[in-house]
Amino acid sequence: xxxxxxxxxxxxxxxxxxxxxxxxxxxxxxxxxxxxxxxxxxxxxxxxxxxxxxxxxxxxxxxxxxxxxxxxxxxxxxxxxxxxx
Numbered sequence: 001x002x003x004x005x006x007x008x009x010x011x012x013x014x015x016x017x018x019x020x021x022x023x024x025x026x027x028x029x030x031x032x033x034x035x036x037x038x039x040x041x042x043x044x045x046x047x048x049x050x051x052x053x054x055x056x057x058x059x060x061x062x063x064x065x066x067x068x069x070x071x072x073x074x075x076x077x078x079x080x081x082x083x084x085x
Contacts (some may be wrong), residue, residue, distance in 0.1 A: 005035035006052070007068055037078035042073040 006012070019032040 005037070005039040007039045020078075029081075033078040034083055037075040040075035040078075042070055043067060047058075 005016075007059075013036065016032040020029045020036065023029045035055075048078050
């Protein structure tokens with residue numbers, strides 16, 4: 001996972017949430033909260049497709065692109081818990 005996080009890597013995000021909650025006083029939790037917050041601060045898009053083993057356009061296999069608006073309130077909450085320094 002890139003340091004700037006992802007809204008769409010649910011398993012990775014679940015681990016980051018666990019680190020942020022269970023190790024909240026550790027530096028690892030600061031990094032986890034930043035990786036969770038940054039994707040919430042910007043618009044994003046995800047391609048959803050049916051299972052396919054070959055590369056095809058999303059529309060050819062019944063997929064769609066879904067856009068997500070920022071969730072700046074949640075991002076702010078996460079970042080407020082991450083002291084810098």
